[in-house]
Amino acid sequence: MNLESVKTLYVAEMSRSLRTVLQSIISPVISTSLYFVVFGAAIGTRISEVAGVSYGAFIVPGLIMLMLLTQSVSNASFGIFFPRFSGSIYEILSAPVSYFEVVLGFVGAAATKSVILGLIVLGTASLFVPFSIAHPLVMLLFLVLTALTFSLLGFIIGIWADGFEKLQLVPLLVITPLTFLGGTFYSIDMLPPFWQAVTLANPVVYLVSGFRWSFYGMGDVSIWASLGVIGLFLASSLAVVSWIFRSGYRLKP
Amino acid sequence: MNEHNVIRVEALSKTYDSGFQALKDIDLDIRHGEIFALLGPNGAGKTTLISVICGLVNASSGRVRVAGHDNVVDYRQARRLIGLVPQELTSEAFSTVWDTVSFSRGLFGKPKDPAHIERVLTSLSLWDKRRNRLITLSGGMKRRVLIAKALAHEPEILFLDEPTAGVDVELRRDMWEVVRGLRERGVTIILTTHYIEEAEEMADRIGVIRAGELVLVEEKRELMRKLGRKQLTLQLREPLERLPDSLDASRLTLADDGQALIYTYDARTNGDDDPSGIAELLAELDAAGIHFKDLHTRQSSLEEIFVNLVREAP
Numbered sequence: 001m002n003l004e005s006v007k008t009l010y011v012a013e014m015s016r017s018l019r020t021v022l023q024s025i026i027s028p029v030i031s032t033s034l035y036f037v038v039f040g041a042a043i044g045t046r047i048s049e050v051a052g053v054s055y056g057a058f059i060v061p062g063l064i065m066l067m068l069l070t071q072s073v074s075n076a077s078f079g080i081f082f083p084r085f086s087g088s089i090y091e092i093l094s095a096p097v098s099y100f101e102v103v104l105g106f107v108g109a110a111a112t113k114s115v116i117l118g119l120i121v122l123g124t125a126s127l128f129v130p131f132s133i134a135h136p137l138v139m140l141l142f143l144v145l146t147a148l149t150f151s152l153l154g155f156i157i158g159i160w161a162d163g164f165e166k167l168q169l170v171p172l173l174v175i176t177p178l179t180f181l182g183g184t185f186y187s188i189d190m191l192p193p194f195w196q197a198v199t200l201a202n203p204v205v206y207l208v209s210g211f212r213w214s215f216y217g218m219g220d221v222s223i224w225a226s227l228g229v230i231g232l233f234l235a236s237s238l239a240v241v242s243w244i245f246r247s248g249y250r251l252k253p
Numbered sequence: 254m255n256e257h258n259v260i261r262v263e264a265l266s267k268t269y270d271s272g273f274q275a276l277k278d279i280d281l282d283i284r285h286g287e288i289f290a291l292l293g294p295n296g297a298g299k300t301t302l303i304s305v306i307c308g309l310v311n312a313s314s315g316r317v318r319v320a321g322h323d324n325v326v327d328y329r330q331a332r333r334l335i336g337l338v339p340q341e342l343t344s345e346a347f348s349t350v351w352d353t354v355s356f357s358r359g360l361f362g363k364p365k366d367p368a369h370i371e372r373v374l375t376s377l378s379l380w381d382k383r384r385n386r387l388i389t390l391s392g393g394m395k396r397r398v399l400i401a402k403a404l405a406h407e408p409e410i411l412f413l414d415e416p417t418a419g420v421d422v423e424l425r426r427d428m429w430e431v432v433r434g435l436r437e438r439g440v441t442i443i444l445t446t447h448y449i450e451e452a453e454e455m456a457d458r459i460g461v462i463r464a465g466e467l468v469l470v471e472e473k474r475e476l477m478r479k480l481g482r483k484q485l486t487l488q489l490r491e492p493l494e495r496l497p498d499s500l501d502a503s504r505l506t507l508a509d510d511g512q513a514l515i516y517t518y519d520a521r522t523n524g525d526d527d528p529s530g531i532a533e534l535l536a537e538l539d540a541a542g543i544h545f546k547d548l549h550t551r552q553s554s555l556e557e558i559f560v561n562l563v564r565e566a567p
């Protein structure tokens with residue numbers, strides 16, 4: 001393992017985010033705050049408790065997940081897309097680093113950033129609503145696994161995309177709808193039985209549910225199902241990434 | 254491993270996904286410590302060849318060894334030795350000169366060494382610009398940065414893909430200064446260029462690539478010997494059917510239906526009074542009763558050799 005190289009890639013990626021710290025940190029914080037103002041404070045006061053907690057507290061885990069998914073995907077996809085776009089990726093491809101080390105540097109940095117953002121949003125949320133965390137370690141585990149998995153997904157998108165449109169297509173057309181329909185703002189018990197069944201095909205439901213379980217000890221599906229889905233997701237993302245590097249897809253003609 | 258051949262390219266072919274064959278069965282040995290110039294017209298395959306050696310493009314068949322290491326199997330050992338300055342100007346627009354050059358060193362797994370980075374930047378007249386963002390630099394300055402990046406990890410082999418394209422005279426001089434310094438330290442240098450004078454000035458050996466085929470690899474001195482060859486053409490008053498026996502047929506040919514006599518000689522021969530042998534020839538012609546109405550001389554240049562090689566139908 002070439003630790004010096006991994007560290008270099010990681011630090012370079014992290015400092016790239018620092019250069020755009022405003023966009024990286026302020027904007028997710030602001031948008032999350034807006035969600036709380038609109039859903040938590042304005043609408044939430046008219047909704048009674050959901051599954052035993054106040055509506056404001058109920059949406060906290062979902063909102064963090066929403067932010068975590070979108071930020072992980074966009075950070076990681078931009079991170080690898082830019083060097084491809086500018087051509088400066090030649091240096092990484094000609095360096096004595098393994099593919100695993102490249103992924104570790106890029107995805108590690110993107111995931112770190114997402115986890116930090118997740119914690120910042122958590123802190124922001126606590127200013128708006130009181131809530132408690134029943135299983136802090138499980139909460140952290142979910143935070144890290146989700147950030148890692150979706151950063152990998154973002155990395156894949158950043159390699160697949162051959163233009164800025166495609167780079168934004170997947171987050172816009174897939175990630176955002178799945179998250180909004182993933183039980184961020186509601187418990188799937190509230191849906192008619194047919195839509196409950198359909199919703200169970202949405203992987204984000206398992207993430208939000210598991211994450212919510214770590215806060216309040218209850219979720220739409222069992223915690224094991226949640227862990228299983230995130231594990232499956234992680235494994236398949238890893239498989240795709242390793243195929244990309246072995247075949248040189250979009251990286252080496 | 255052959256100590257003298259730091260790079261061995263064997264039966265290398267590359268066909269791009271488009272179906273275009275950019276390299277055809279290339280065999281090439283680069284010797285340790287030499288400056289090798291790769292010449293060829295646009296689209297000949299120079300960049301493709303370099304890219305395969307450096308690991309940016311997958312070969313379709315054949316193999317490359319760098320200091321004995323297969324560049325696919327032992328890519329780490331092979332790539333550690335190589336620095337690459339690409340043809341296209343590419344950069345992380347927003348980072349500074351210092352950061353991007355230090356990044357290159359770290360990426361290649363070398364521990365931090367600010368003194369080395371400083372030396373590299375100074376040798377390329379970049380020291381004053383170290384805090385500038387790349388986006389604020391001119392094209393020539395960006396090219397220097399790319400060279401600095403390639404040298405940041407102290408490579409033993411340096412590839413320069415058209416280093417002087419779009420570069421002013423001063424930078425060109427700077428650059429050759431750096432290249433000579435590297436060579437003195439035993440760094441092997443492979444450069445591509447369209448400028449023949451450049452190859453002439455810098456290279457130890459010259460390779461010419463045309464339509465994916467390596468058509469010539471030769472010592473520069475050998476080529477210069479060909480370059481040094483001159484021709485004297487005499488327009489005769491009376492056409493000759495054959496050369497008189499009194500003349501040296503090995504250096505004379507009849508052309509133009511016997512109307513012209515061509516004398517080939519080496520302009521560099523170090524004779525005393527008559528190095529070219531022209532005076533002697535003229536005396537002999539006079540003695541043989543051959544008279545001429547006009548004469549001219551011309552030099553067959555490397556450029557000419559090159560153009561002929563490149564134009565030849567495949």
Ligand SMILES: Nc1ncnc2c1ncn2[C@@H]1O[C@H](COP(=O)(O)OP(=O)(O)OP(=O)(O)O)[C@@H](O)[C@H]1O
Binds near residue numbers: 269273294296298299
């Ligand atoms: N990714 C690619 N896909 C398909 N064809 C390619 C690709 N890259 C290069 N080629 C083709 O391969 C041939 C050789 O290209 P290459 O860049 O190696 O030439 P070159 O000798 O470096 O030319 P130049 O002097 O213009 O830099 C060209 O015809 C080019 O169009």
Ligand SMILES: [Mg+2]
Binds near residue numbers: 299300301340414
């Ligand atoms: Mg080229």
